[in-house]
Each structure stands twice: as structure tokens, then as C-alpha cells.
Amino acid sequence: MIDGYVAPIRRVEGRVKVISDEKMDESEKHMVDTEKKSLAVIKMSLPEGIKHAFKNL
Numbered sequence: 001m002i003d004g005y006v007a008p009i010r011r012v013e014g015r016v017k018v019i020s021d022e023k024m025d026e027s028e029k030h031m032v033d034t035e036k037k038s039l040a041v042i043k044m045s046l047p048e049g050i051k052h053a054f055k056n057l
Contacts, residue, residue, distance in 0.1 A: 008032055 007018045008028050019028060043054055 008024065008031065009016050010019055011017075021029075024032070043051070046054060
């Protein structure tokens with residue numbers, strides 16, 4: 001979460017690939033949902049004066 005939301009990945013034949021929503025299993029979908037909600041809560045808790053610095057996360 002240091003650099004914002006990062007899509008889930010898998011190693012396939014020695015290569016790293018981003019997983020599309022259709023190919024995620026239930027645990028991966030739950031992880032993505034939880035991370036997005038966590039990032040939203042963090043952003044909402046920031047003081048108004050510094051929210052602009054985190055706009056692109």
C-alpha cells in the first residue's frame with residue numbers, strides 16, 4: 001500500500017502476470033476488495049490540506 005493499489009499478480013511459467021478479475025479465485029477477489037476499501041478509509045482520514053498529495057493512489 002506504500003505506492004497505492006497494486007493489482008494482484010501470479011507467477012506463470014517463471015513470469016509475473018497481472019490477474020484479470022475473471023481469472024481471480026474467491027480469496028484473491030476478497031483480498032482486492034479489502035485492499036481497495038482499506039485505501040479508501042486511509043484517504044478519507046487524511047486532513048483536507050494534504051489530500052491532494054495522495055490523489056493518484
